[in-house]
Amino acid sequence: MATATAWPLQGGDIKTIEWKDSWTSLTGISEATMRAHWKLYEGYVGKWKEAETKLAAADLTTANQIVSEWRALKTDITFAIGGVKNHQLYFDHLGGDGAAPTGWLADAIDKQWGSFDKFKADLKATAIAGRGWAWLAFDWETGKLGTYLGDAQNTFPVWNATPLVALDVYEHAYFADFGTDRPGYIDAFFANLDWNVVIETAEMFEIQKRFGA
Ligand SMILES: [Fe+2]
Numbered sequence: 295m296a297t298a299t300a301w302p303l304q305g306g307d308i309k310t311i312e313w314k315d316s317w318t319s320l321t322g323i324s325e326a327t328m329r330a331h332w333k334l335y336e337g338y339v340g341k342w343k344e345a346e347t348k349l350a351a352a353d354l355t356t357a358n359q360i361v362s363e364w365r366a367l368k369t370d371i372t373f374a375i376g377g378v379k380n381h382q383l384y385f386d387h388l389g390g391d392g393a394a395p396t397g398w399l400a401d402a403i404d405k406q407w408g409s410f411d412k413f414k415a416d417l418k419a420t421a422i423a424g425r426g427w428a429w430l431a432f433d434w435e436t437g438k439l440g441t442y443l444g445d446a447q448n449t450f451p452v453w454n455a456t457p458l459v460a461l462d463v464y465e466h467a468y469f470a471d472f473g474t475d476r477p478g479y480i481d482a483f484f485a486n487l488d489w490n491v492v493i494e495t496a497e498m499f500e501i502q503k504r505f506g507a
Contacts (some may be wrong), residue, residue, distance in 0.1 A: 303378065310339055311382050316389045323388075324471050338377030338447075345371035374445030381429055381494070385458035390488025398507030399493050403441030406439050417441050418480050421463045430459035430492075431495060432501050456499055458492050 313332055318325035349367050357364035394400065394410045407413040413430075420441045423427035428445030433455040441456075445451060451457070461483055468479035496502060 308339060308342060308378060309382075310378075311386060314389065315387075317385065320388060320482075320486045321392075322471065323413075323468070323479070323486065327466075327468070327470050329464075330470075331381075332385070335378070335381040336464060338374050338381065342371065342374040342378055345374050372448040373446065376451075379457075380447055380460050380462065383457060384462045387459065387488050387491040387495075388483075388486045390486060390490065392485040393489065394486055395489035395493060397493070398502045398505050399489070399496065402439055402505045413441075414484060417459070417461065418477070418484075421461045421480050422476060424463055426462075426464050428461040428463060429457045431455040431457045432496065432499075432504070434504075437504050456496075456501065456502075458496050459487070466493075 317328045317332075321330065325494065345367055347370065349364075352363050352367055354364065356362055359365060395403065400410065403410055403413045407416060416430055417430060420443050421494050424443040425445040426447065427451075429442045429444065429451075430439060431442055431452075432439055433452070439458075440455070442452065442455070461480065463476060463480070468476065468482075472479040472482075493502075
């Protein structure tokens with residue numbers, strides 16, 4: 295059996311985030327929802343590690359595009375990685391008062407959409423049209439911000455774009471609090487969004503420099 299002995303066990307180096315009690319007092323999104331949602335995040339972390347461990351032990355010579363262990367693991371690990379990264383963004387930027395961003399990001403949004411309200415309408419529509427996620431991301435090649443739709447943890451990101459806002463619209467994120475009222479949940483998401491965290495994330499990647507700041 296040939297195994298991927300050089301497989302980088304990234305799972306051992308996954309940067310996880312810590313639970314914050316401030317997530318128990320959000321506007322409209324209940325503590326029960328947030329605690330249950332956090333357990334799902336922890337599950338994704340475990341599955342990322344599990345997938346890497348299994349890949350390290352899998353037989354390379356049985357890889358097959360129709361049915362194979364290698365195909366299943368290579369596909370499913372992206373679901374786990376997406377589940378970790380998406381949720382880290384989601385949790386991290388909740389806990390704010392929803393006040394609109396200021397500074398270079400406000401200017402960039404105004405330039406791209408015409409106004410903050412038009413941007414919110416775009417992201418809300420994208421989140422209503424999606425089956426799992428909606429993101430605001432910066433594309434390093436076009437130098438522009440854009441909204442993107444995801445049907446699952448691993449669809450449909452594009453290369454060389456960095457997500458800055460992650461809006462979870464899986465039903466586990468809102469059904470206990472809002473039932474089928476997804477638009478109401480999206481409004482609550484915006485009301486709890488901390489744009490300072492979004493700006494910190496963007497500035498960690500020095501995205502502000504692309505907007506002259
Ligand atoms: Fe989720």
